[in-house]
Amino acid sequence: MFQSRTHNCNELRLENVGEKVKIVGWMENVREVSGSLSFVVVRDFYGTSQIVAETEETIKQFRDITKESTISVEGTVRERASKNPNMPTGDIEIVPEKIQVLGRCRYNELPFQINHSRDADESTRLKYRYLDLRNPEVKNNIVLRCNVVSALRSSMTEQGFLEVTTPILTASSPEGARDYLVPARNHPGKFYALPQAPQQFKQLLMTAGFDRYFQIAPCFRDEDARADRSPGEFYQLDMEMAFANQDDVFSVLEEVLPPIFAKYGAYNIASSAPFTRIAYKDSMERFGSDKPDLRIALELQDATEVLANCGFEPFAGNCVKAVVVPSFTQTRKFIDKLCAEVEVQAGNKVYWFRLDENGELVGGISKFVTEHKDAVVAALGLKPGCFVGLSAGKTLAAQKTAGVLRKMLGASVDGLMNKERYEFCWIVDFPMYEIGEESGELEFCHNPFSMPNGGLEILNKVEAGEADPLEITAYQYDLVCNGIELSSGAVRNHDPEIMIKAFELVRMGEADVKAKFPAMYNAFSYGAPPHAGIAPGVDRMVMLLAGEDCIREIIPFPMNKNAQDLMMDA
RNA sequence: GGCCCAGUAGUUCAGUUGGUUAGAACGCCAGCCUGUCACGCUGGAGGUCGACGGUUCGAGCCCGUUCUGGGUCGCCA
DSSP: EEEOOOOOOOTTTGGGGEEEEEEEEEEEEEEHHHHHHEEEEEOOOSSEEEEEESSSSHHHHHHSOTTTTTEEEEEEEEEOOOOOSSTTTTTTTEEEEEEEEEEEESSSOSSSEEEEEEEEOOHHHHHHHHHEEEEHHHHHHHHHHHHHHHHHHHHHHTTTTTEEEOSSOOOOSSSSSOOOOOOOTTTTTOOOEEEOOOOHHHHHHHHTTSSOOOOOOOOEEOOOOBBOOOOOEEEEEEEEESSHHHHHHHHHHHEEEEHHHHOOOOSEOOOOOSSSEEEEEHHHHHHSSSSTTBBBBEEEEEEHHHTTSSOOOOGTTSEEEEEEESSSSOOHHHHHHHHHHHHHHHSSSSSSEEEESOOOOTTTTTTHGGGHHHHHHHHTOTTTTEEEEEEEEEEEEHHHHHHHHHHHHHHSSSTOOSEEEEEEEEEEEEEEBEEOTTTTTTEEEEEBBBBTEEEEEEEEHHHHSSSSSGGOOOEEEEETTTTTTEEEEEBBBOHHHHHHHHHTTTTTTHHHHHHOOOOHHHHHHHOOOOOOEOBBHHHHHHHHHOOOOOOOGGGOOOOOOOOTTTTTOO
C-alpha cells in the first residue's frame, strides 16, 4: 500500500533540519557533479525540493530512473552547504535513505522538455497536454482560472445573487449561432440542443420570482475558433436581475470585477469604476470599433471635408477617415506591410502620406494632397514628422477600416500603447435595427429581446412614420476591456405588447414571437418584472488576467482550432 | 468556404544565386568532474528536409497539386 508523504515539495525549511521526512513527486532533473556527488530535483504540484546523493550506490540508483518518473524519497533533512536563495526550499536538502519508483516514465526522450513546453509546437502540446500541464507556467494559468471562478462566485453570492443551474439538454432556440444536437432516444428524429446560453431560462427565472440569479454557465456554440474564442464550448458568468435597469447591472459588475482584476491580474487597472461609457455611435466615430482598445493613444479624425474632393479617385463622394501618428519613424517597408495587413483584415484599402521633418508632404498619395496641403494640415492638426493613414468608403466601412489601422498601429508602433494595464469601458446605446446587407430591409441589429429606448411609444411613432427606426437605440450594452469584448447584456423586453410591436417592424408578428419563443411569450403574459442582465465570458476574463493572447492557454484541456481533441481522439 | 503565414534531428530553429557528406542549440547516450541548482567539460548516436508530381546534369531551395497546423475574414442573437 502506498504510504502518504510527510511533506510536499514546497514545504521544508531550515526548522525542519534533522527531521525524517518522505516526499513524493516527479523526478525533474539530475545533476551529477562528480562520481560521488549528485543532486536530484523532485517536483510536485506545490514546488520542488533537492535530494543530495553522496554514495556511488545512491547515485547509480537515481541514474537508472528516467526523468519524469514519479518517485518517493524517504530521508533526513539537512542544511545545504551552498544555499539557493531563489528557491523556497533552497536552504535545505534531503539525504535519502529509501528511494522508490512509483510510476516509471518509459521514455528517455519526451515530446518536449517540460520546462520549455510553451515553446513546443501547439499540436504536440495539446496531444500531450498532461505533460504540458506539468510545466508550472502552464499549470499556473489553470490555478488562476480556478481562483478567479471561486472569487467571482463568492462575490456574486455576497451581492445577493443565487446560483441556479439550468438545463444542458434543452430545446433548440431558433436565433443565434449553430446548435450542437444530441439525439433524443425516446423521440426518434428529434434532438436536444445544447444551450448557446441560458438566456431564456434566466429570464423565466425572473418571471418565476427569483430576484438575482447567476451561474458559471457552460455555453455551446458550433462556430469557428479564433485566438480569443475556443471552438464549441466556453463559460459565462451569466447573471440577471429583476426590477432592475442598466445602471443596476453596471454597478454590480463595477463592484465585482475591479477587486478581482486588482488581485489576480497581471497588470494594474487603469480605469476606475464607474467605467467610461461610450455610445456605440461615438465609439465607431472615435475608434472605428465597437470594442475599442483604450490603451492605444490614437483617435480617428474625419477628413471627408478636406480630402473627399482632392482629386484622388477612391475618395470621391466617400467618407474619409484619418489616423494620425505624430513623430513617426518607421520605414517604408513597415508601412507597406502594415497597409497590406489592414487590407486583409478590413477588406478595404488603406492610403497614406507623411509630413516629413521639413514639413513637406511625402510618400503614398501625397501628390494628391499637395494642392490642399494647408487645409489638410490645419484640419488634422499635422506636425512635421507625422504619418497619416487614410481609409475611404461608406461611413461604416471607412470607420471600420480606420479602426483596424488604429489597432495595428497601436500594436506595432512603439510608444502608442502601454500594454501593461486594464482599460475598461461600457459601449452603450446600440442601434435596435439595421438595414440587412443581404435583404436590404429592416432587421434586428442584435437580439430581439432588448428593450427599445423609448418603449412602445417610440415603436408606435415609427409605425406612424414619425420616427426613423434606424435612430432607435436599445438598452443593450457591451463590457469591453483592452479591445476584447468581455460581455454583452441588455435590459430585456418583458412586455409582450412591446415585443410584438418590435417584431412587427421587421415584418413579423405575434405568431412569430409565439412560435419562436413560446415559453418566454407565455410566461411574460402572466406578469413579468422589468429585468436586465449580462454575461461576462469567464475564459476571456481569465485570459486577460493571465496576460495571455490565446484562449487555449487558460483552458485545462482545449480543443484545437478545428474543434478536435488531439489528446483523446486517436 | 476565402485570404495570409509556417512545415528541415526528439524539441526550437539556421540553411547564401539551385552545386561536395544538410548544420547549431537544447534533449538523449557514453566518459570525466566533490556543492550543483538552466551545473560544467569531452565524445557519440540521431534526418523520407510534410506528401506527390514537374523543371534541371543536379532541388531543402524553383514551379504545380495536396496534406497538416496557426492567424484572420465570413460566422459568433
